[in-house]
Amino acid sequence: MRLRLLPPLLACALACAAPARATAADAAHVAAAAERAHALDLARDPQWRALLHYRADRFGGGVTSVADEPDFFLAPQGRTDPRAELDATLAALAAPAGAVARADQHPQCAFPARFAWLDARLGLVAGGVARQPCPAFAEWRALLGPVRGVSLIFPEAFLNNPASMFGHTLLRIDAAPPTDTVERRDLLAWAVNFAAETGSDGGALFAVKGMVGAYPAYFSLWPYAEKVKQYADWESRDIWEYRLPLADAEVERLLLHVWELRGVRFDYYFFDENCSWALLGLLRVARPDVDLQGRFAAWAIPADTVRVALADLGLAGDVTWRASAATRIGHDARWLDAGERRLALALASGARAPDDPAVA
Secondary structure, three states: OOOOOOOHHHHHHHHOOOOOOOOHHHHHHHHHHHHHHHHOOHHHOHHHHHHOOEEEOOOOOOEEEOEOOHHHOOOOOOOOOHHHHHHHHHHHHOOOOOOOOHHHOOHHHHOHHHHHHHHHHHOOOOOOOOOOOOHHHHHHHHHHOOEEEEEEEEEOOOOOOHHHOOOOOEEEEEEOOOOOOOOOOHHHOEEEEEEEOOOOOOHHHHHHHHHOOOEEEEEEEEEHHHHHHHHHHHOOOOEEEEEEOOOHHHHHHHHHHHHHOOOOOEEEOOOOOOHHHHHHHHHHHHOOOOOOHHHOOOOOOHHHHHHHHHHHHOOOOOOEEEOOHHHHHHHHHOOOOHHHHHHHHHHHHOOOOOOOOOOO
């Protein structure tokens, strides 16, 4: 059962609906934490706004989250009220074992980034909030292994797909090398991707639905080797890899938030709230004082988002260029003489067999 948690002063009533009852001490911890949060004005803190993906409304002085999944919020009005969502989150995090939020997990397990940040700011565990076991999250985090950083990945344009005609961006969670070697193992890393689910739509229907936000989009985690195969080998797109100078704590907070975003729907807009713009929101979670999304009010072109990210965040190390299969073949072809090129074309067209004497 999924619970909608009310503000902290009503935490006790909420917990009564859970399999275990909250005690008066639990309610006191929640009330004390809420009082400290209000005194610190945490509902307006850039980190809280980043974790909930709040953006300033175009008209009026309010905010609205760009996340469109109802159970991403613990307060009924949480999508537009950061303070109500903060109060409900504090009540949820202090709920007894057996209480659940989204995906049938305890709120501490469903929202580990929120829990870690609020605990650091308010001392929740030190104040008496019991830490709950989160086996599913622990297994997922162990799967990622030791992490050494994050890279911004830019596959170049793919003209056969309108959604990628200006390029694409994703993040790579860089795997730490074994302790006895400095060898980089980029192809063993994981990639964080954001993409719309468009089904079999194409042509004008695809364009119209993409412009009006009719497609749902989700964050997903993929082996980076599969993405390299897709972009560089199948789609013949060169890939540029930029290592970002994020601290270990910032990288870990980003990973915690990736877990929180599993199955969270975002409406996809081709020109602005697209793959590149959404990934800037993830980087804001890691570095909340840098609002990269705010730099793009009307449209977000992938190459432009890369330039802005590197200008504001910087670069850690050299840029890596991963040539596509087509680029490598084209490079090799330039070294062939005219006869060798004709022979290569004949092989490719089937006019000559691989065991033809001319090939030998």
